Amino acid sequence: MSQHRPSRHNLGTVISFEFRRTVLKPKFWAISLAVPVLIAVVVGLIALSGQTTAERAESQGSEPVVFTYTDASGLIDPGIARAAGGTPATDPAAARAAVVAGVSQCHIDYPKDPLSTPISVRGRDLGLFDSARYNAVAESVFRSSIEQRIGDPTLAKLALHPPDVDLVTYAGGQPTPGIAGVIAPGIFLVLFYLGVLMLGNQMLNVTLEEKENRVTEMILTTMNPTTLIVGKVLALICIGIVQGLVVGIPASLVFGLLSNSLGVPAASPAGPALGSIPINLGAVAIGFGLFLTSFLMFTGLLVAIGAVMPSAKEAGNAFGVVVMSMFIPLYAASLLVSDPHGVVSQIFTFFPLTAPVSALLRNATGGLDGWEAAVTLVILAGCAWLFLILGVRLFRTGSISYDSRVKIGRALGWRRGR
Structure with missing residues (x-):
């Protein structure tokens, strides 16, 4: 009798189920809408404070x-x-x-x-x-x-009062945007932090939820573990896109409404712009690639961590270490910007856990060469694939380890038991 092999045709079902289950929860929208609401409140308070300060200064000037x-x-x-x-x-x-x-x-x-x-x-x-x-x-x-x-x-x-200085720099015969050119590619760094911090727990729960509910044996009898995890990851990406739109659209509207009152010009003389933001298509394309591969790499890493840990509590401790690795490059941000091609910058850029933030920061400030971007993209994409495969393998072999951590060496066949 031939052994039953789970079908892979359930990928669409997994994506649809996971996406709808998350998006239809009121908690999801409460958390997603909290960010733009908080931004609006902060902007409103700053505007009110500025108006109050101006009125107070005017009244004080008359006394x-x-x-x-x-x-x-x-x-x-x-x-x-x-x-x-x-x-x-x-x-x-x-x-x-x-x-x-x-x-x-x-x-x-x-x-x-x-x-x-x-x-x-x-x-x-x-x-x-x-x-x-x-x-x-x-x-x-x-x-x-x-x-x-x-x-x-x-x-x-x-x-x-010495006169103001209007500085315009050139590269290759074209004016460079200066500090304004950091905004467009720098958005991907902000999106990366928001994506991992807002979706980190869901990344861990890709494999933990079924283990904690003791239903993995039943699921794996009808579905290939690769199909299950890939479907969950793709659904997570779709959820991240929805959250990005929920946060980004209101922020763009607020920026557009306040641009005139803040004195923002309609366009920049340094090149094509959206509002006053110069757009460097090359830097934006590299930033998008780095953001996507970085997000996938951290997703794969958290999936693998979730497959090893027996509970969300223990996985949360490991998640703290992962988050710490995201913030380490910020402490060396001045070095990454001032000496982008130094030894320390190279190490931070090519080491997988610090590569996302380091490469995105250097790309935003114009300190990332084309070959460095290509090497970093390959490293991040390769690590994303390896972590995802590792997570699938650990989940397949350790799916019934409900009360103890999965032994990675045994799960990968490095140590053969009798």
Whole structure:
């Protein structure tokens, strides 16, 4: 009698079942919508805070500050100081003591050499932000006095406020976008972090759920384990796409609505752009490839971890180590950007667990060569395939190890038992 072999035609059924089971849960939408809602709340709070600060500054500007001052530099114009609410003091120590005692509101000491010694301001506490009025008054009186001495308003403004510099750099005869060029390829780094952090537990549960429910024997009698796991992974990718759209579409709408109020120009002179974001198609294509292979590699790794561990609690500890490896390159981010072709950067880029973040960061900042991108893509794709095959093998041989970890060596046939 021939041995029954599970059919592979159930792949579509697995994908459909896993996708619908997750997407139809209210918890899924609550978690997915929490990110754009949180972004909207933060943006709203920042806008409200900015408006409140501006109104407070405007109201404070209409309230004069009464102060005493001494001028060892001889640069302060008495008329300007008087108009700002200042009165000259003959005894600096007594004037400061009056402020400490609460008799005087503020005292300003202008030093003999303002280039080497700061202006000393002592004032009655008006709160963390309101007390900044004293600095503004001291600087305003000093600036206006300097302008009065120079005589020419244009020369005075140039002396106190150098003109802005408009820098445009070129490569290959074409203008480079500068810091704005980091945005488009850098989005894939953000998406990678969001994808793994939001879907990490589901990646672990690809194999753990059936083991914890004690139904693996029944499932494997009717379905090939490769079909089961591949179907779950593909469903997970579809779920990730849905979550990306749920987060990305509202974020894009908010950016479009706020771009005019934030003063964002309609286009960039450095090249093709979406809004004000320059688009480098090569960097974006590499970023997408790195994001996809990195996501698949971490998915395969977490699937393999889930196949080894007997419970979600133990798998969670291993997941913490995986997440840690994602954040290690951030501590070396300055080195990856400043010395992208150094030894440390090469190690971080080609080591599988640190390669995703390192390569995506270097690609966003323009420090990843074409051959390095190709090698990294091969490494990530190869590791993704190996981890997925390893997960299938461990799940097949260790599916009934409900209460103990799967012995990897025995599962792979490295150690033969009697």
